[in-house]
Structures are given as structure tokens and as C-alpha cells.
Amino acid sequence: MTTEPETAPAATSRIWEEEIARFVVERFLxxxxxDELDAEYDLLATAVIDSLGVLHVASWLEKQYGLTLPDPELTSRNFRSVRTIRLTAxxxxxGGGEA
Known part of the structure; x- marks a missing residue:
């Protein structure tokens, strides 16, 4: 009997702000x-996440969605809010770069 290796979710799966908000709340709030976390709430200016938090979120995105975030994408600007996190992902x- 052969077993299939576990694989990460396809990078083309839909990225939901609700899932990102759930992760942010569970990990940082x-x-x-x-549902109370507005998608535009500034997570950095309010010190909800910091530079280490950006790395935690990036790692979660990579595991959750099976994608790779290039180093140039790991900027505070791209992790300022749930919405910018979704757009970055x-x-x-x-396969695109920074906007």
C-alpha cells in the first residue's frame, strides 16, 4: 500500500481576509x-505586530496557502493591515512582485 505525501494547499487557492484576521487575532490579539478587526486597521502603528510579527504572519501565509513570499515582499508596508496582507499574499x- 502506497501513501500519498502531504502537500501544502495550492498557491492558487483563494486568500480570505477573514482567515488572515482570525490568525492575527489568535496570535496577536x-x-x-x-469579526471586530477591520480589514484596514493599522496593525503596525498600533503595535499589534512588529517586525517579528511580520515574519510570523509570512510563515503562516506560506504554510496556509502554499506560497513563497520573496524577501522584497517582507516589508512593513505589505503587512500594515489585514487587507495589505491579503494583497501581498x-x-x-x-508570482508577482511588490506593488
Whole structure:
């Protein structure tokens, strides 16, 4: 009997702001409901995440969506809000660079 190796989700799968918000809340804002986190809320200016947090989010995106974020994408500008995180992940999934 042969078993199939586990693979990461396809990079082309839809990237949902709700999933990103859930991760951010679980990891960085315990006690807050993910539905309360506005997609444009500035996570960096409010010190919800810092540069290490950016790396945690990037690592989660890579595992969750099976994509690779190029080093130039790992900037605070691309991780400022749930919306910018989604857009960054979508660019990486499409093979594009920084916008």
C-alpha cells in the first residue's frame, strides 16, 4: 500500500481576509473577536505586530496557502493591515512582485 505525501494547499487557492484576521487575532490579539478587526486597521502603528510579527504572519501565509513570499515582499508596508496582507499574499500566489 502506497501513501500519498502531504502537500501544502495550492498557491492558487483563494486568500480570505477573514482567515488572515482570525490568525492575527489568535496570535496577536487574544480576547478580540476576529469579526471586530477591520480589514484596514493599522496593525503596525498600533503595535499589534512588529517586525517579528511580520515574519510570523509570512510563515503562516506560506504554510496556509502554499506560497513563497520573496524577501522584497517582507516589508512593513505589505503587512500594515489585514487587507495589505491579503494583497501581498495574492501577489505572491500570482508570482508577482511588490506593488
Amino acid at each position: 487574544p480576547g478580540v473577536d476576529a 495574492e501577489r505572491a500566489a500570482a
